[in-house]
Amino acid sequence: MTFSSLVNLDLGPSTEWKDDVKAVVTLGIKAIHHLQHPCADRVETASRIILAGCDFRDQLAVLKQMGDSPESRVSADDNFSIITSLLVQASRVASMLTDGSGGEALVPANPGQEDVTGLVSLNASSAIRQILQDEDFMDCLAVAVQNMTKTVKEAQDAVRDAVQDFHNGGAKYWRAELAADADLSTVLERAANTIDAIDGDEADALIDKLKEVLSKCDDFIGKATFYGSVMPRVLDFKSFVDAVRVMAKRCKALSCESLLAFAHNSCKSVEWQARLIRNQLTEIMIGNIDEKDLHQVLLKSSKSLVEKAGKQAREEDDHGQTKATAASAESARKKLRLGK
Secondary structure (H helix, E strand, O other), X not given: OOHHHHHHOOOOOOOHHHHHHHHHHHHHHHHHHHOOXXXXXXXXXXXXXXXXXXXXXXXXXXXXXXXXXXXXXXXHOHHXXXXXXXXHHHHHHHHHHHOOOOOEEEEEOOOOOOOOOOEEEEEOHHHHHHHHOOHHHHXXXXXXXHHHHHHHHHHHHHHHHHOOOOOOOOOOOOOOOOOOOOOHHHHHHHHHXXXXXXXXHHHHHHHHHHHHHHHHHHHHHHHOHHHHOOOHHHHHHHHHHHHHHHHHHHHHHXXXXXXXHHHHHHOOOHHHHHHHHHHHHHHHHOOOOOHHHOXXXXXXXHHHHHHHHHHHHHHHHHHHHHHHHHHHHXXXXXXXXXXX
């Protein structure tokens, strides 16, 4: 069985083709080592690539049996489990091909006979690359990318609606005409007329959902490294996902700014202001928000409010302790007087 015949085999429910190929290749590995030929290791490496290609075609056969069209196959593949497995296998095989040691080797022309000096070329690269670039599988990948793009856009639109396009890059960016060194009253007035209306909890929930969608896309892209080199649509999808991630980061910063402004404009007590602000400062501390993405005057004032609340709480504690000490002393004096 030649490599060309392996590529042209029809994929059906039977696994006989795979078993035959594997049996022949495995026997060849054993034979070349038995002959102690100096090229044995290279032959084995090339043969392992062929075996990996067989495994890829075996998984591909499963995918093709899941429907009559790329759309139906992708739809039937829950969570892209089969497609993901194929992507991982393809990347592994491709890495074996690109290391330069396994794509080609020299093998005895007459293994098992006394004269083993005659050599022929064993080149698996071309055939295996054809297997990895199976047209039906490439069509399934295109549909998968299309479906994920739609999912990302839906989550992106939901976030954009929640923040009302007031984010950096949005059509109504709230700081577009606001100076970086504007005084606090100007910043809060601008916020009151724009981002104060944003529901921070809703926005944060939708941003988190968008991040989950992007994370799944990242996982897919990370496993599709081989196809990024042969399928421009995969690279375009990666660029799209990266751009949406930037937008999500900016919307998260906007949500933070809206809550900081709300704390200034609407919270009546320093305690409640500080509580709301501390939650946002925690988001900054754990890296969910970058300080440089926030209006610095608003951020500085927010930190000052937290410090003020902390100082007030400490003073109240000290005052309470002083009163308790005084009361205790007075009680002791009364006991002494009664004792007399």
